[in-house]
Amino acid sequence: MILEPHQIELIGYAAAFLTTFAFVPQAIVSWRTRDLSGVSLGMYSLFTFGVGLWLIYGLIIEKWPLILANAITFALALSILVLKLRYPRK
């Protein structure tokens, strides 16, 4: 199977879309249930910090796909982290 360059690019965009918006259902579930007992504080601490660095990296190299995707993920991951800090267990 030989893929055209625009088809390869499409796989990248689909991957970026999924890994960015995957945090929407988690944010909704955490917000609604306030059940953060099984959500790892370590994960969201490291992840939010990491996505913040991705955002800074994107801003420095001025790549809009990186900036946009990581700005959205940063907001979602941060909201889950804040909920975890407020509701550590049920």
Add this chain to the structure above:
Amino acid sequence: MILEPHQIELIGYAAAFLTTFAFVPQAIVSWRTRDLSGVSLGMYSLFTFGVGLWLIYGLIIEKWPLILANAITFALALSILVLKLRYPRK
């Protein structure tokens, strides 16, 4: 503040390291507690699929940083997804 190219690259590597290994504490917490009630099935379904696409994308364009980071994240996200399917609630 003006950054050297290798300093900018270092920010990217730190970001990649953190967003990859952030899933380690979540996998450990989920494995130990079997408490997946607050972990979103929607998130891990979309995320695992998305990281799988990142991995395919990395393999096609033959970029080892993408391949390595996403292979590790894929294994971690998949293990959390499998735990969620086995232990949907406490």
